[in-house]
Amino acid sequence: MTEDLVEWDKEILDDICNKRDKELIQQVHIPIRKRADSWYRLFSDTGKFTVRSCYRMIKGENECPDRMFWNKVWNLKLPGKVVSFVWRMCKDVIPTAVNLISKRVNILDICAWCQTATEDGMEGLISVMPGETVMQVAKRFLFAGSKKQGSMFGMICWALWYRRNKLIWEKMIVSVFGIKSMALNMFSDWRKATEVIEGSSQQQQQKRVSLWSKPPDQWVKINTDASCDLAGGVTGLGCVARDDRGQFLRARINKVQVGYLPKLAEALSMREALSWTKGWSSSKCVFETDAKILVEAINADKDNQGCSTFDCIVDDCKELIKHFEEVLIVFTPKSANSVAHLLAKGAHSMSGLQEWICTAPDLIICNLTLKAN
Template identity: 55%
Template structure:
């Protein structure tokens, strides 16, 4: 397992432990609530990434949303890409876009969070020779440009802000970027995560 894999596994275990300490355990017969977004540790920023595929339209939307250790919106970016891609390839392209966008910042410690478990595993482990594997390998190489970085998996329910933005990107004209002020279409999701 790579250094990134060990770090990500340790961070996931820490996050699970924290959630277990904060969330009351369900009684027998109760369904456990969906998992929610959590602020990154002090001094870190969290970047949620996602992709949305539109069947039959030949486009995908990719997005990333950046929040600081207080949970405040920092910036976001979305883009629409032409082509019919398998969902896992779309997720990989979304991560790759986010890594390219943020690699020059070098001002913070970064946690990239994706709800695509296969992607996180492929970036952190061994890969094959498919197009998806090639993008995952490229993402792994891009991660080396960061001083302190983690790539972690989290459930879809903890990634709603990026998901909403990725879906909206499919109907946008191209690259969109927001700095300091979040777009209205994700404001409700940001407020919900802040509760």
């Protein structure tokens, strides 16, 4: 660790650590001011033991390697009953013959269609490769395909289950072409209905949308944001400073080779913005972020009693604030923080730390047009 720069010595880590250990070490936050060492519970937001955090750890809810997949499932643009079915299908908790028998329901485990194979999951209703699960098929459609293809996959799976239930309960055979037509029509009708509702709500939102506004006279406004890529193990940090006339002053981006969660990434972005700004301005500064929980934590009157990584970064922010004559930490909606967001996203394609003075980078020029409230 290089104490002067308060960061890990990357050359030493490269020499003595393997890739896994290096990534884990770099995730450990080094506070700006010295703190006494303390025990920290990894699976708790506060770093302290709670029964809830213990229960979630036992149930495996904290690790959840498929979190991105489940987020995609629940964000499918489909009727609620279809989304719920896709989730139950991937969890293998739909009432197939094998699942019902496991619940002590006295039935045969024979497939209703072929009358020979065992009905275990949706594998008999959709085409899967040998040794492949339905969840793996769903991942293929949701990650590799477009949003529309992912939604159509969920709708057709629900229609196939509907066809299976028609046969079992009503002895009615629905053709595959009929099921495909029903799924397409239902998907089309549902999209048209939601587009009408979303269209009216978007018009109302456009009236309420918040735009970036100039700071008070003789003040400087710094907007910060972060962009997380958990799968790629990269976090982009961006901040931009403008004066009381709305004119561009400076911008800075940094790429961190660690996939932080959004909450930590936003806090880290604010800390870097404070540290960066105090090097060239210590007078009147307004710092804006779209992370409300971070703003509340920094502006809290009581001392931070937590020992989590987030709490350590918040303490660092409070320590850095002492270097300014006057400073405000303010929440702003995402619509008013678009320039900082573009910088944070652009950091993913950059080699590392970059800074611009007086002349704005190309990726934000179009968005720097002042549209004050």
